[in-house]
Amino acid sequence: MRRRIGISVPLILALAPPAMAQSPMPAGPSAPPPIIQRTREIVKVGRGDAHEANEHAWAAAYAKAKLPYYGIAMTAMTGPNDAWFMFGWPSFKALDDANAASAKDKELMAAVSGFALKDADDISDAVSSFWMLRPDLSYRDTVEWSQMHAYEMITVRARPGHNDDVKKIAEKIRATHMAAHTSAHWAMYQGGMGVPDGTFLVIIPHKTVADLDVGMKEDAQFGKALGDVGAKELDKLSNDGVMSVQTDLFAVSAKMSYVSEDRRASDADFWKGAAVIQAGAPAAAAKKESKKP
Numbered sequence: 001m002r003r004r005i006g007i008s009v010p011l012i013l014a015l016a017p018p019a020m021a022q023s024p025m026p027a028g029p030s031a032p033p034p035i036i037q038r039t040r041e042i043v044k045v046g047r048g049d050a051h052e053a054n055e056h057a058w059a060a061a062y063a064k065a066k067l068p069y070y071g072i073a074m075t076a077m078t079g080p081n082d083a084w085f086m087f088g089w090p091s092f093k094a095l096d097d098a099n100a101a102s103a104k105d106k107e108l109m110a111a112v113s114g115f116a117l118k119d120a121d122d123i124s125d126a127v128s129s130f131w132m133l134r135p136d137l138s139y140r141d142t143v144e145w146s147q148m149h150a151y152e153m154i155t156v157r158a159r160p161g162h163n164d165d166v167k168k169i170a171e172k173i174r175a176t177h178m179a180a181h182t183s184a185h186w187a188m189y190q191g192g193m194g195v196p197d198g199t200f201l202v203i204i205p206h207k208t209v210a211d212l213d214v215g216m217k218e219d220a221q222f223g224k225a226l227g228d229v230g231a232k233e234l235d236k237l238s239n240d241g242v243m244s245v246q247t248d249l250f251a252v253s254a255k256m257s258y259v260s261e262d263r264r265a266s267d268a269d270f271w272k273g274a275a276v277i278q279a280g281a282p283a284a285a286a287k288k289e290s291k292k293p
Helices: 018-022 048-064 092-103 106-122 163-180 211-217 219-241 261-266 284-290
Strands: 035-043 071-076 082-089 123-133 150-158 187-193 199-206 242-259
Touching (some): 048 106, 048 242, 163 242, 211 219, 219 242
Antiparallel strands (some): 035 123, 071 082, 071 242, 187 199
16 A cells, blocks of 8 residues: 555546535535445447547536536546546435436437447446545545546455555544645545445645656655554554555546536636536426426
8 A cells, every 4th residue: 555645536427515416516626425326337448539539529518508517527547448437415315306306318328328329339348336435434535526637446355344444544644644744635535336445545636747747755744654664563553454545646537527607617717628518508307397387
C-alpha cells in the first residue's frame, strides 16, 4: 500500500454532494456522496475515438431530455484501457426514482438502446458496482470537485476476514498525514455489490496530474512523522491483512460527461465540451410539477 497518498470516481453521475441526484450539480466545495455507482467499460484497442463519440451522444440525450441526473466520465492513463462512469447517490431510493423517471421517457429509452448497441462495437465488457462511503477512513474529502481534472484510484483487496486491518492501516496513514501537515486528501469507499468482499476504493482528486509532484515532495515529512516503529506497524498490518493494492491514474473526460450549467460555468474552458442542460431550461421533474393544479 502506498504510504505517501495513503489509503491517502445507463446514467453518468459525478462525485457531488448528497442532494445532487435531486437538484442541480453545484459548483464549489462539497462532500462526496454516500453511495457511488461505478460503471467500468473496457474499451477495445483502437476504438477510443468511436467510443468517446458514442458516449458524448449518449450524455447529450440525457441533457436533451432535461433529466437532472448528472455525471462524470474518466479514462485510464495507466492499467487496462478503461473508461469509468461515476454515479453519486444520496440513497438507493434516489437511484430507483431516477431510473423510474428515465424509463418514462420513451424517446430517451429508444435512443439509449441505440447507443448501447453501438457501444458493443467499442467495448469488450462493462461491469457495474456499488460503493459505500467510509467517512471514518476518509480525510479532508470536501473539495471543489468541478476543478478536479485527474484522479488517482487505489483499489485495495483485504484478505478474507481482515477488513479491520485495512481500517487500521487507513487510520494510521490518516493520523500520520495529520501529524506531518501534508496536503493529502482522499475519499474512501468500501465495495458493497459487484466487487469481491473486502474491496476498498480510495479516490484522490487532483486539479492536474502535476499535483502528483507535491505528494512526492511530501514523502520525506510523512516518513519522518511515521518513524521506524510506525513503518514496521504498517508493514505488519499490510502483510497480514492486505491481498493486493493497485493504483491507477485517470483523466476526466469532459466530452463524455453530463454536467449542470453551474458546474460548466465554474470551469468553462475545461467543461465546454460536456453535455449540459442549458440555463433556464426546466428539468423534467420540474416541468411535471408545474402541470399540477
